[in-house]
Amino acid sequence: MSSHPDVIVVGAGLIGCAVAHALSRQGAEVLVLDASAPGSGASQASAGMLCPHIEGAHDPVLQGLGADSLARYDAFIHRVCSDAGMDVPYVRNGTLQLADTDERAEVLRRLAAVLHGQGVPCQFVEGVAAVRDLEPLAAPQRAGLLIEPHGAVRIRDLIEALRQASLHQGARCLHSEAVEHITRHETGLVVETHANTFHAPHVVVTSGAWAMNLRVDGHPVIPTHPVRGQLLRLQMRSGALRRVLWGPGIYLVPWADEVLVGATMEKVGFDSRATVAGVMQLCTAAQAVVPELAEASFSEVRVGLRPGSPDGLPLIGPSRRLPGLVYATGHFRNGALLAPLTADLVAAIVRDASADVPSALAASRFDL
Template sequence: MDVVIIGAGVVGAACAYYASRSGLSVAVVDRGPVAGGTTGAGEGNLLVSDKEAGPELGLALLSTELWRDLCAELPHTIEYETKGGLVVAPDDTTLKALRQFAEGQRVAGVVSAEVGPDALYDLEPHLAPGLAGGFHYPQDAQVQPALAAAHLLAASGAEVYPGEEVTGFLLESGRVRGVRTSRRTLRAPRVVNAAGTWAGAVAGLAGTTLPVLPRRGFVLVTEPLPRVVRHKVYAADYVADVASDSAALQSSGVVEGTPSGPVLIGATRERVGFDRTLSTEALRRLAAQAAALFPFLADVRVMRTYHGFRPYLPDHLPAIGPDPRVPGLLHACGHEGAGIGLAPATGALIAAALTGAEPPAPLHPFRPDRFPEGAGPGPSAGRDRGHPAPNPPGRADHPEETP
């Protein structure tokens, strides 16, 4: 075996897919089922619209191309949909801030178009009246995340061991030689940590640190409706919530239709460890903000709600690539809410690092050892299973692809 990947979410599956395509033999192990963590709780959005020019946006643009290729390569549907995103502004001040944000993105290769108040309702006829305008992002897309993870993993041909927790690393003279699980020993000269919100704990098993923390989010799911919401539509303050360092509850209206009929409503963010308690305040905010964007939703039934935990790193960038502190250990984690969107680029970067090939994007901004020595996943890491952006007008403090 050439490499063991810890984590069978969409990031781990993408790493397995691209490593296998590079000629490596791969094993994937996960304490739960395929897509049983953050991936299964995600909405599947592939976004460039919420990212300013910088390393993360570069990964997002690369992944936009790779997702398009994967849709053609994979033998089964992943419900890839190029529906585009629409960011709306309630007033001229907010619209001006969006205009400046979009200009910076455009230099980096993002396609967007300003939409005036009249044309806004041509794109989304059911939006609330009186909005000042917005920006349309045709590159934004969506996949069904659990399907994407499952089909990437199947196409990789990897040996898959679900329901097996990694209990330790095999180390010789400080170098990785494989892992021990609750059922077996898997020997390999390289191990990839793609354990999502548990990546900090996995790093600890290898004798190193990575300050990954869980960031909880909720999603409301309505009764099935005709396709009344055509794009992913969100208020401008969503971008700021993504970039916030605050641990407190934050919410901003994010609404999108699905091919099967239900409307998905997000997004909240808060750092509460792995607390799975249902937050009525979070749900109340979501419902109110969704109805503020689309008034008809006030009379639509919510059929269910779900929540998950995004793997958060303090600088809002993922950790991708070799860990120089533990030879043979690589990381592919900490994507927070962007993991589904950034999975293909992450997998391609990991495959290049494993084979010594030229990476398709710079690795340096994502180096796993960039955090202060001794930083760890925090005191809540073992209790349960489980990018900077501009300040938007009207928000002093600042979900994304996942709830």
């Protein structure tokens, strides 16, 4: 590759890696810069759930974007795996939400009615026996809602596959390159790290929660903020849980060799420590939903800083102040779900700066 790439991607989290893959696939020379190691930000802690009709239940825009991205997921995984020459664990066997009170059961009944109206395949069931038919290990519940198209992906494997696939297509990735400043020069954009200066006609900002610390000439501060999430890795007998479970204040994501239990939501700035209170909260809520987890072994607690945005939606789109600069950050709780949609949108914008981006996502809504 030349020392003047077509595109510099600032941040090698899941979003930066997905963007780098899509761009290198369409023939661009891509250079990815990360302040530390690829995938070491929020993405390494992600539970990898793909569930737009739960995460977007409060916001039809988010739900619609999530459903759009979910519809791209099979093809996305197929492309990444074949380009990388490796498999990525990925399932689409639904999510089961549990309700242990009449009030919660009523919320699920209403959600089921809305989803039926939208043509989303789902089953609302009532009573302990009916829920146990769907998940034998669940504690007694009033009701359950199975949303069939939902699924999950193992994020660390997905990042590694995206990285391998991009490298095969000629992308380069440099770590320990913390970008400090982005500015314009007559020949394009200039990206300065503590030690080096890089030039490219296009720069994509994918630095997650840390985007707020970037200095971009003539731009206001990028309005991201960190929201800490703690997530446990537990080991119980293989195949014990059938699918992703959501209970009060908790979700469980089963894989053949482990169960992920998440996650806390904490506004504590850039403090990425695991805490006793966070671990206790998750253990207590998880055991209330699946009592057998009391016997699980404890492997690890992971901590990630989700990139929050002021309205809970990501910022995706070109800068209107600095031609060639593109934003793809602020994915908050839905970066895994929205990765295929984000990568497709950024690839289209780099091809043609006037490409359509849903207005709810446009970076220009924050005067960027």
